Amino acid sequence: MSKQLIQALDVLEEEKGISKEVLIDAIEAALISAYRRHFGQAQNVKVVFDPKKGECHIYAMKEIIPDDETVFDSQLEIHQSDIFEYAKNATERRKFMHYEVGDEFPVEITPDNFGRIAAQTAKQVILQRVREAEREIIYNEFSEYEKEILQGTVERQDSRYVYVNLGKIEAVLSQKEQMPNEVYKPHEKIKVYVSNVESTTRGPQVFVSRSHPNLVKRLFENEVPEIFDGSVEIMSIAREAGDRSKIAVRSKNENIDPVGTMVGPRGQRVQTVVNELHGENMDIIEYSDDKATYICNALNPAKVLEVVEDEINHKCIVIVPTDQLSLAIGKGGQNARLAARLTGQKIDIKSEDEWEAMKDDFFAAQEAAKEEKEAIEELGETATSIDDLLQNMEITSLEEE
Template identity: 40%
Template structure:
């Protein structure tokens, strides 16, 4: 019949989910610790668990000597032969110890070691359970809210949702249910640290995987995603099945699927963008609903100049540049959105000349152009106070810029003068070659 100790080991193993071998190892260490507290640290002790009888066995090993100088490590020949008649000088004798006589203090120490080992085993089991669950979405109960973040009870483990991983303006209270994305699982001295996130881009992707069966089974793929948590997000989708509309699948009947994700993200607006292998078409899709009239591609710098009607500019750029910023992130291209009027203006020589002035931005050049200052000459002649109003720059800075404009004009005039001189020299040379007189009458005579 199994002993009480054996039943206890089996019970703890079942309830705590800890391997029996780990518990037995903890008990062995506990008994060793108790013996050393009771008898000192000099003794050579070995402890083992006898699974057949369900009891702990402890042995101390001593050398058989004629004269004992160290009672903890030595035993006299007479005492040794009383235990083992065949003992001889120099033998090492294993003496069984009575573990029941360890005393109250030693027993308490053993209990503490067992408790600590059990905690360590629980932490190890928790780490093993969650270390391979990164990128999963879990649901828990808010246990505590403080400055460092939100402590979430996941059942058998605790996790933390740091402040930087929380959606802005999102409020949770103790007892609330919360869903989050497992960002990382770290192994630290206090046990496994499970770090959650609600702002990570993958949290958005995993939510769509839960809500949209076509994404879950791989028919529809989310190739890219970008978000500004709590405000707006974009995902790029493509379908492997030509009969399945990737955008429609993600939106769902009457928008039910995307609305489920929006509600989980506390109203974060989500744009579902059809992916296209043509970068220009992909960018056009990403900037929707703005109407695009022209796209100029710079493959070397991986950038695009997107031209839109004047009344579509604010829609294409979005609030504080949000729309174009998110579009740039999901497409992987730098996008520069310009209105048609600015694009036409930039093709004007006078406008380009203004941009040669240091510290004069395109926005400033636009305001100058709209005010009728369309060339370097007009910029030099303009009243400084008027320029201050248009550009927001100081009078000193504008005077220096006007001086630079005069220098640019002079250098341009000098270049034109040199070009005119070169043209005149070429014309003179041609005239001289054409007006040479024949050397003799024969040369002047026409050929019949």
């Protein structure tokens, strides 16, 4: 050990952010391991490291026993009077006088040839502890960014992942989390949503996404101050990444238009998000606690005439003008699909003509189902009453006996 080691510890603490105390503990553990490996398996070994001089001393910690007792193991025990043999001067002798029976007394056992082998072993363990400490620091740092967005640089890609440099770590963007309309080029800067941070045997692993609905949410939070201060709230997002998203918003302040606030002056706010997502369309609608109103808003831009609840099949039938049926359903069913995800409701869209042809049978079936349900409930109540009556009769008969 030398002053060069102390300088190295200072550099590691400053540049890597690893506490010097952590590294000193690693050095002491390494030297104990090296001693036991090469000079015996003493269980009472202690290492004392001087962080000022860079010097290290190994001690056998021996229990002090009375002089009139027998020392059974000289590696573990020492007579009280014998400790003064290790005093190098009067000062140490006075210091040793404070030791009492039962205390542990340090006897230095640093071997003369401890040198190179111990240093190599110590170096390996130190490097391992440094790597572990770095991994822990990185993991703790990026755990704080979980569920947030970060800007990174595309490094490279293979058949499974796009690798994004986030500064201290390289995150992975899987094919599932990529946007189908994007091509990721090396050195390109992109914003990603940190979906998960894991601590693995190979170090921290950061998983990011470009397709997660919350990426849209975080991008709007960065652009709309009213979301940050709570004036506007994003209630739900349904997204088909790279193509279209629907966002439901509301405001508890009657003087604030939540949709207009999200869009921004001349559409600047929403356009910034659209540009970041390479042209993904954004439908911003107003949330409502009323189910029918919410579904009507969600199917925008189609006009909805009526929303009827189908209690038999647990879904909502949405009636639209016949000439707007295709608009309500959307290309490949996208508009209806996103509206269903946004509202959390099963939606069956019917044209006005289809509804006219089926509504009588529909309401008749609903009424029949309602009557059947009421009959079953009434029968259940009757059965319960009969059961109670029989139980009471049994109790009465037993009491009479």
